Amino acid sequence: MEYIVDVFTHKTKGGNKAGVILSKEEILISECQKIATRLNLSETVFVKKIDSSIFNLNFFTPKCEIEFCGHASLAAFYMLKKLKMIGEGKYIARLKFRDLSVIVEKNKIFLEQDDIVLSGVIDKNSIVESLGLKNDELDKTIDIVIAYSGLRDILIPVRDRTILNNLKINFKKIEEISKINDTIGYHVYCIENDEIYCRNFAPLYGIEEEAATGSSNGALFGYLYMNSIIKKVEPIAYQGENYGHISKIFGKIKKEGDNKIKIYIGSEF
Numbered sequence: 001m002e003y004i005v006d007v008f009t010h011k012t013k014g015g016n017k018a019g020v021i022l023s024k025e026e027i028l029i030s031e032c033q034k035i036a037t038r039l040n041l042s043e044t045v046f047v048k049k050i051d052s053s054i055f056n057l058n059f060f061t062p063k064c065e066i067e068f069c070g071h072a073s074l075a076a077f078y079m080l081k082k083l084k085m086i087g088e089g090k091y092i093a094r095l096k097f098r099d100l101s102v103i104v105e106k107n108k109i110f111l112e113q114d115d116i117v118l119s120g121v122i123d124k125n126s127i128v129e130s131l132g133l134k135n136d137e138l139d140k141t142i143d144i145v146i147a148y149s150g151l152r153d154i155l156i157p158v159r160d161r162t163i164l165n166n167l168k169i170n171f172k173k174i175e176e177i178s179k180i181n182d183t184i185g186y187h188v189y190c191i192e193n194d195e196i197y198c199r200n201f202a203p204l205y206g207i208e209e210e211a212a213t214g215s216s217n218g219a220l221f222g223y224l225y226m227n228s229i230i231k232k233v234e235p236i237a238y239q240g241e242n243y244g245h246i247s248k249i250f251g252k253i254k255k256e257g258d259n260k261i262k263i264y265i266g267s268e269f
Contacts, residue, residue, distance in 0.1 A: 004041065005075035008212035008267045010248035014240055015267075016212035018075035019044030022083075029065065036060035042207045045072035047080070054092040054099075055080065063206030066184075068095055068150040070214015070265050073111050077102050078269045081109070100150075103264065110252055110266035113149035113218035116226065121146055121154055126177055131188065132168025133158065139190065142229060147219035149263055152183040153200075155220055158190050161197050165242040171203040178204040187216040189237070191229070196220070196237040211240040212247035218265045221251040225261065 001022040009015035019039040021027070027035075027046055036044040040062050048056045057076055059069040073093050080086045081104055091102040093111065101112040121127060124144050128135060138144075139157035147155050154177075158164050167188065178185050185202030198217065200210045217237045224230040235251040252264040 002035075003075075003079050004039070005078055007071040007075050007078070008214075008239070008247040008249050010238070010246050014211060014243070014245035014247035016071050016210055016240075016247060017041050018069070018072040020072070020075050020079045021046045022079065023048055032058065032060050033065070037062045042210050043069040043072040045069065045076045047076045049085070050094060053090075054094055056094045058096070061205050061207060066151070066205060067097065068215060070111060070113075070150060070216075070218060071212060071267070073100070073102070074109050074214065074265075074267050077104060077109050077111075078267075081269075103266075108250065108266050108268050110250070110264040111214065113215060113222070113263040113265060115149070116219060116222035116261070116263065117148040118223060119146045119148075122181055123177070126173070127154065127156060127186070130170045130173035130177060131156070131186075132170070133163070137163045142227075145223065146181060146183055147223045149219040149222055150215035151219075152181075153185060153187045153216040153219055154178070154181060154183050155216075155223060156186055156188045158188060160190050161192055161241065164188060164190050164197055164199060167199070169201065169209075171201070171208055174201050175203040178202070184216075187213070187220060189220060191224075194230075194232075196224075196230070196235060197241060198237055198239045199242065200239065211243055211245075212249060213239065214249065214265045217249045217251065218263045221253060221265070222261065222263045225253050
């Protein structure tokens with residue numbers, strides 16, 4: 001069964017489409033890639049039921065297989081709920097190397113993110129140049145970092161939404177820098193009036209720009225909260241304003257012990 005789902009919509013507009021393939025049998029990797037290429041969406045997820053609460057997920061871009069995709073995972077569980085294969089409650093998304101919890105609510109679905117891991121970048125000047133930025137257009141109060149909560153993204157803070165929406169993007173350069181830093185791509189963002197606005201670029205994986213992303217915003221929520229840049233435990237990110245239809249990504253931050261947090265990203269449906 002093949003479906004296309006809009007995830008992270010805002011007032012029924014915006015969002016990011018994901019392909020969802022439900023199958024009772026294993027599908028060959030080569031066949032998965034053909035389907036993902038044909039659908040030509042940023043990601044397509046292949047779903048196989050293990051038991052009543054565990055579902056195996058595999059993800060493909062039009063170009064290659066990837067380890068994880070947040071919005072496609074949410075799309076998968078939305079379709080399972082819509083088809084009455086699951087109801088409200090807690091479930092497990094089984095990925096290649098780990099299991100993640102899924103919380104299905106009446107009107108929202110939330111997906112657990114991996115623990116946040118932060119590291120530095122190799123050459124900040126090249127990153128700035130690849131976006132056509134001037135140094136004074138960066139938000140100098142926040143560092144450029146690589147953050148992981150399922151996939152590695154370079155988080156790049158700019159001063160305001162005007163700068164964010166008018167980037168002069170060199171996709172070839174972003175692809176090169178992403179490869180050097182072993183990242184999926186860039187997550188560029190700003191904070192205005194305590195709200196987060198962002199854009200995401202992953203040309204290395206055949207995705208120039210995504211209208212809405214899950215794992216990159218999970219990493220961003222975690223990084224900003226851990227560094228006391230935001231205080232909300234239910235942050236929201238707005239992505240793709242430059243498209244004309246903004247997308248809305250929900251977060252949940254749960255404290256686990258003195259120095260550990262767990263991040264969830266979610267969408268209304």
